[in-house]
Amino acid sequence: MSGDQPQPDAPDQTGTAALKTLSLEELSQIEVTTPSKEPVKAFRTPAAIYVITGEDIRRSGATCIPEALRLAPGVEVARIDSSTWSIGIRGFGTNLTRSVLVLIDGRTVYTPLFDGTYWDVQDTMMEDIDRIEVIRGPGGTIWGPNAVNGVINVITKSAKETKGALVSAGGGNFEQGFLNARYGGGNGDGFNYRIYGKGFDRGPEYHQDGQNYDDSWRAAQGGFRIDWQRDNQDTFTLQGDLYDEEAGESVAATSYTPPYSQTINGNASLSGENLMARWERIVNDGNEIHLQAYWDRTDREEANFAEVRNTFDLDFLQRVRLPFRQQLSWGLGARVDPVDDTEVVSGLQFLPLKRTDYLFTAFVQDEIGLVDGRLSLIVGTKLLRTNFTGIAPEPSVRLLWTPSEKQTIWAAFTHALRTPSDSEQDFYLLGYSQTLPNGMPYFARFNPNPHFAPEQLNGSELGYRRLFGQKLYVDFAGYYNHYHDLFSEDITGPPSVQDNPPPPYLLLPAQFQNGLDGYTKGVEIAPEWRPAGFCRLRGSYSYLHMDVYAQPNPTVYFPLPTGPTITGSSPQHQVSVQSAFDLSKKLQLDLTYRYVSALPALAVPAYSTGDARVGWRFSRQFELSLVGQNLFQPWHLEYGPPPAVGIVRNVYARLTWSR
Amino acid sequence: MEQVTRSAFRRWACLMMGFGLGLPWSCKAADEATEYQVKAAFLLNFTKFIEWPAAAFAAPDSPIAICILGDDPFGGALDQMVAGEVVNRRKVAAQRIKRAPPPKSCQVLFAGGSEKDLSKILPGLGPGVLSVGEGETFLRDGGMIAFVVENRRVRFEINRTAADNAGIKLSSRLLSVAKSVE
Numbered sequence: 001m002s003g004d005q006p007q008p009d010a011p012d013q014t015g016t017a018a019l020k021t022l023s024l025e026e027l028s029q030i031e032v033t034t035p036s037k038e039p040v041k042a043f044r045t046p047a048a049i050y051v052i053t054g055e056d057i058r059r060s061g062a063t064c065i066p067e068a069l070r071l072a073p074g075v076e077v078a079r080i081d082s083s084t085w086s087i088g089i090r091g092f093g094t095n096l097t098r099s100v101l102v103l104i105d106g107r108t109v110y111t112p113l114f115d116g117t118y119w120d121v122q123d124t125m126m127e128d129i130d131r132i133e134v135i136r137g138p139g140g141t142i143w144g145p146n147a148v149n150g151v152i153n154v155i156t157k158s159a160k161e162t163k164g165a166l167v168s169a170g171g172g173n174f175e176q177g178f179l180n181a182r183y184g185g186g187n188g189d190g191f192n193y194r195i196y197g198k199g200f201d202r203g204p205e206y207h208q209d210g211q212n213y214d215d216s217w218r219a220a221q222g223g224f225r226i227d228w229q230r231d232n233q234d235t236f237t238l239q240g241d242l243y244d245e246e247a248g249e250s251v252a253a254t255s256y257t258p259p260y261s262q263t264i265n266g267n268a269s270l271s272g273e274n275l276m277a278r279w280e281r282i283v284n285d286g287n288e289i290h291l292q293a294y295w296d297r298t299d300r301e302e303a304n305f306a307e308v309r310n311t312f313d314l315d316f317l318q319r320v321r322l323p324f325r326q327q328l329s330w331g332l333g334a335r336v337d338p339v340d341d342t343e344v345v346s347g348l349q350f351l352p353l354k355r356t357d358y359l360f361t362a363f364v365q366d367e368i369g370l371v372d373g374r375l376s377l378i379v380g381t382k383l384l385r386t387n388f389t390g391i392a393p394e395p396s397v398r399l400l401w402t403p404s405e406k407q408t409i410w411a412a413f414t415h416a417l418r419t420p421s422d423s424e425q426d427f428y429l430l431g432y433s434q435t436l437p438n439g440m441p442y443f444a445r446f447n448p449n450p451h452f453a454p455e456q457l458n459g460s461e462l463g464y465r466r467l468f469g470q471k472l473y474v475d476f477a478g479y480y481n482h483y484h485d486l487f488s489e490d491i492t493g494p495p496s497v498q499d500n501p502p503p504p505y506l507l508l509p510a511q512f513q514n515g516l517d518g519y520t521k522g523v524e525i526a527p528e529w530r531p532a533g534f535c536r537l538r539g540s541y542s543y544l545h546m547d548v549y550a551q552p553n554p555t556v557y558f559p560l561p562t563g564p565t566i567t568g569s570s571p572q573h574q575v576s577v578q579s580a581f582d583l584s585k586k587l588q589l590d591l592t593y594r595y596v597s598a599l600p601a602l603a604v605p606a607y608s609t610g611d612a613r614v615g616w617r618f619s620r621q622f623e624l625s626l627v628g629q630n631l632f633q634p635w636h637l638e639y640g641p642p643p644a645v646g647i648v649r650n651v652y653a654r655l656t657w658s659r
Numbered sequence: 660m661e662q663v664t665r666s667a668f669r670r671w672a673c674l675m676m677g678f679g680l681g682l683p684w685s686c687k688a689a690d691e692a693t694e695y696q697v698k699a700a701f702l703l704n705f706t707k708f709i710e711w712p713a714a715a716f717a718a719p720d721s722p723i724a725i726c727i728l729g730d731d732p733f734g735g736a737l738d739q740m741v742a743g744e745v746v747n748r749r750k751v752a753a754q755r756i757k758r759a760p761p762p763k764s765c766q767v768l769f770a771g772g773s774e775k776d777l778s779k780i781l782p783g784l785g786p787g788v789l790s791v792g793e794g795e796t797f798l799r800d801g802g803m804i805a806f807v808v809e810n811r812r813v814r815f816e817i818n819r820t821a822a823d824n825a826g827i828k829l830s831s832r833l834l835s836v837a838k839s840v841e
Contacts, residue, residue, distance in 0.1 A: 019700035
């Protein structure tokens with residue numbers, strides 16, 4: 001046997017010996033685990049990537065994408081209430097998180113309204129998710145603007161992989177009822193399709209102040225995907241989704257007229273649809289063309305503002321192999337968002353109400369094999385232009401060294417940008433302070449800042465992955481990120497009496513500016529151990545240190561000290577241990593423990609909690625599972641500010657039928 | 660019975676480790692199957708339901724060679740599967756090849772889903788080679804048996820014309836288990 005031929009694994013006769021004795025008919029009925037090919041690719045990626053597979057999601061019991069993200073190391077998932085989350089990577093998590101770019105099947109769901117992701121409307125059939133790739137660290141060169149601290153890439157299965165019927169239904173104390181159904185088919189000649197529909201009703205979380213605003217959440221969603229593979233090279237995909245939901249919320253509303261400030265408890269009415277067409281030509285490994293176009297409409301009607309946004313996007317990407325072991329990638333992108341806002345309360349205004357946001361990008365990246373395919377240098381840059389900024393680059397340099405099949409060492413130096421948004425450049429936000437003795441109201445107002453510049457990051461990263469034997473795998477990543485021109489809240493002048501709009505009021509003027517600098521440093525360690533085919537243990541530890549401070553700037557009248565609020569809103573330590581056991585062919589047990597350290601700025605104490613799932617496949621077509629989440633306490637806090645909503649213990653049962 | 664008890668105990672030991680209890684037992688009793696273990700079992704099974712023309716073999720005692728073209732997705736499962744197996748008085752052997760095989764060297768050719776240019780390779784295989792591949796396009800490229808994974812189960816489709824043309828007889832049992840026969 002020559003050296004380059006793969007050696008058989010250590011003998012594992014039990015599994016194969018059992019299969020040998022089975023008949024053709026019996027073999028056709030065996031359920032198989034299909035390991036995703038992606039982890040192999042991920043092993044050789046010069047970035048801190050973690051792949052959550054569809055099977056991981058199924059076994060975690062997660063019922064929505066944000067909850068599934070708890071499986072990835074280094075991701076800070078904090079549930080705020082029933083329908084909102086703060087999801088940050090390496091710090092800076094907020095209810096929208098400006099620094100993490102989120103895509104679903106290549107469709108950017110990050111909105112330039114407030115810059116960030118509305119997690120309440122990012123959903124799909126969980127059973128149809130092939131994988132979620134989580135990239136910690138800047139990814140601007142490939143993924144584009146706002147991939148500053150990380151990228152979350154949700155990828156659904158191709159229609160070929162979802163043939164047949166599947167229905168799952170269930171409910172519990174918090175997941176009050178859900179129904180998911182999908183049917184997929186094809187003509188056996190490269191044409192495949194699926195359609196799905198789902199709905200859920202989630203209850204309110206625990207409100208410790210007793211002011212039970214009803215944050216329950218109801219949604220219905222449907223969609224389809226068609227894949228048509230012509231010859232071996234070309235694949236055409238058409239897919240779309242349609243949703244309509246209602247999410248209870250409690251929002252502040254300020255107005256220039258009495259009562260000046262009030263809290264409105266009501267329902268956000270959220271709907272939208274999207275349609276995407278994609279053509280992929282894969283000539284061979286390394287020679288590919290991708291072209292995609294999509295339209296995405298979102299309609300948010302909240303108790304204090306409303307927006308309808310239509311996004312039209314076109315993206316082209318080509319990868320070519322060049323001589324001297326070079327792999328060249330280049331691409332172009334264009335996105336145009338016509339926006340139509342409605343003023344609901346006078347203290348929250350986007351002006352003009354009708355605007356058009358746009359983004360144009362171009363990128364080129366070259367991967368150069370240096371030493372015998374063991375060392376690669378990857379250099380590239382993105383150039384981007386938005387309606388808010390001039391042309392700006394996002395360059396990166398990465399080094400990948402694979403000293404053996406079982407080890408990867410990588411380093412990266414990256415520059416990434418968070419582009420300005422409507423909320424910095426077109427936004428008036430009024431806050432009520434008090435009514436003066438003469439009866440005049442006193443407000444502070446953030447006025448638009450047409451000079452708001454991109455937030456900038458210079459990131460340095462180092463990573464190491466190692467496979468010890470066949471069973472133990474360890475992924476280690478460390479980083480030092482230096483930020484400048486971060487978002488700040490600054491008072492721009494002394495209070496003065498204004499009379500537009502009437503009646504007269506005292507106004508303290510403020511603006512969102514680029515007044516903060518800072519750095520983060522940290523490490524993430526994620527071991528995985530598979531002592532046997534039926535037993536898998538995974539763990540992760542993430543350490544984060546943040547420091548954010550005001551730039552010395554004499555022109556600012558008075559900077560609000562927001563630095564400590566930012567640094568105190570991300571956990572310094574996170575620990576997670578997940579275990580997956582197959583107790584028998586029919587019975588599965590999954591246990592998760594997680595610890596998140598305190599968020600001092602939000603008065604959220606450290607917490608430990610655990611999840612458990614028991615899955616029982618009692619017949620070939622049916623599986624019954626029982627899931628408990630946040631089991632250690634009746635409720636706990638994950639995010640603030642006070643009075644924060646308590647995240648409740650959630651127990652539900654699910655019956656899945658597939659054929 | 661003792662086998663069953665021991666297996667259950669190992670499971671339990673393994674479970675306790677999840678809570679930091681118990682010692683690192685060697686818990687090794689995998690009875691769950693991966694996709695490629697099942698595909699390897701099918702490949703071995705196919706040889707029992709197929710009649711090759713005598714001219715397919717170099718000699719009367721030549722083994723039935725199952726050749727993996729290009730990338731090997733089995734990770735050793737096929738080697739374990741065929742080890743010590745004898746079918747119709749012939750040994751079964753697994754081999755790895757980089758390009759189209761010379762005549763009489765391979766009786767089963769397996770081409771993984773990542774192989775390209777199969778529409779050029781498959782018609783040139785000559786008689787007496789059973790071609791097995793993955794995905795629906797494999798049959799259109801001239802292959803004989805294609806594995807498809809459906810609802811987490813491995814099934815296969817058959818192109819009977821291609822097999823007939825190569826002088827390979829497929830048993831009725833094989834045809835009846837197939838998901839579809841063209």
